[in-house]
Amino acid sequence: MALVGSGSAVPAVSLSNQRLSERVDTNDEWIRTRTGIAARRVSAPDEPLTVLATRAAQAALDHAGWSPEDLDLILLATSSPDDLFGTAPRIQAALGARNAVAFDLTAACSGFLFALITAGQYLATGTMGRALVIGADQLSRWVDWDDRSTCVLFGDGAGAVAVQACPAAEGGLLGFRMRSDGSRNGCLTLAQSDTHRELLAGVSAQVGGFAPIRMNGQEVYKFAVREVPAILKELLEATGTPADQLDWLLLHQANQRILDAVAERFAIPQQRVLSNLASYGNTSAATIPLMLDEAVKDGRVQPGHLLASSGFGAGLSWGGALLRWSGPQA
Ligand code: UT7
Numbered sequence: 001m002a003l004v005g006s007g008s009a010v011p012a013v014s015l016s017n018q019r020l021s022e023r024v025d026t027n028d029e030w031i032r033t034r035t036g037i038a039a040r041r042v043s044a045p046d047e048p049l050t051v052l053a054t055r056a057a058q059a060a061l062d063h064a065g066w067s068p069e070d071l072d073l074i075l076l077a078t079s080s081p082d083d084l085f086g087t088a089p090r091i092q093a094a095l096g097a098r099n100a101v102a103f104d105l106t107a108a109c110s111g112f113l114f115a116l117i118t119a120g121q122y123l124a125t126g127t128m129g130r131a132l133v134i135g136a137d138q139l140s141r142w143v144d145w146d147d148r149s150t151c152v153l154f155g156d157g158a159g160a161v162a163v164q165a166c167p168a169a170e171g172g173l174l175g176f177r178m179r180s181d182g183s184r185n186g187c188l189t190l191a192q193s194d195t196h197r198e199l200l201a202g203v204s205a206q207v208g209g210f211a212p213i214r215m216n217g218q219e220v221y222k223f224a225v226r227e228v229p230a231i232l233k234e235l236l237e238a239t240g241t242p243a244d245q246l247d248w249l250l251l252h253q254a255n256q257r258i259l260d261a262v263a264e265r266f267a268i269p270q271q272r273v274l275s276n277l278a279s280y281g282n283t284s285a286a287t288i289p290l291m292l293d294e295a296v297k298d299g300r301v302q303p304g305h306l307l308a309s310s311g312f313g314a315g316l317s318w319g320g321a322l323l324r325w326s327g328p329q330a
Contacts, residue, residue, distance in 0.1 A: 005162030007059025008293035036256025040155025040281035053136035056158035064162035072128035074102035077111030109313025111285035137284035144212035155281035159289025247305035253287035303327040
């Protein structure tokens, strides 16, 4: 498949570290030095995920020069859907993409990468021709705003990439790896809350609803700095790609220290590591397409550029992909 268009959207309200410290016991210096984050976006109550994701999706369609009817597939990677039965169909309707099948995929912060790889399989078999892969999250809904160890990290956002089938030699997904380790699931959860209701004598049912995000930050940090370099090394070796051939490192934006550690491992200079953590924090499934769209639109990422990407997070899940950006086709 070829990567031919990108788009993104973020809520208007930006919450600085300074403002956040008026609410919870933290400070700008701690957050900046430990994470690289200076601010995050927070969706307004009347701004559901569908709206944010549709804005990003429409921008990617416009960038690719496609009309909505051209789409065969819309994949939405998210952990914060508007509807647990699926939010992608709402986006399909909002776009007017009546020929596309649309469904959600959940793999937390690895979600966008997993969805991109999944879309790539449909395109590679020739079953489908054009797809839109969206990563969108509103973790502001699910953060415990009194838990300073997590609430400073997350923000809301959406990004999308338009991909189309193409001859293998011109493909933009040069290799990939995906991993899960459910035995470490407890390190980072947004789990069903443990509430029950007695319906009748002897018959109880769970009440739907989720507990806020819980994270063992140090364990997740150690996992990321161990597994991300390992999976990228495996990928670069398997594709015969020396690290100095990479134009960009496009990692899930979780913590600047994680980006720095991975870059150091491959001796990739700072100026080739894409980072917008300072402005948006960790937007979960949205970080990779949000970052990519920013770098495409400001001209850093050019057609033909090679990017090593990695998503990682809850599951635990992680993955890597070697990508080549094509840009809009004439
Ligand atoms: O999308 C993927 C998911 N998430 C991640 O990738 C996150 C990975 N983990 C991390 O990025 C880091 O572990 C954090 C940024 C979450 C935390 O950094 P840390 O260096 O591991 O800090 P820590 O948890 O060891 O806490 C150090 C101290 C503690 O105080 P004491 O016990 O040493 O007195 C915390 O209570 O910092 C305190 N602390 C804070 N202080 C001010 C924790 N959060 C805050 C805060 N403001 N927001």
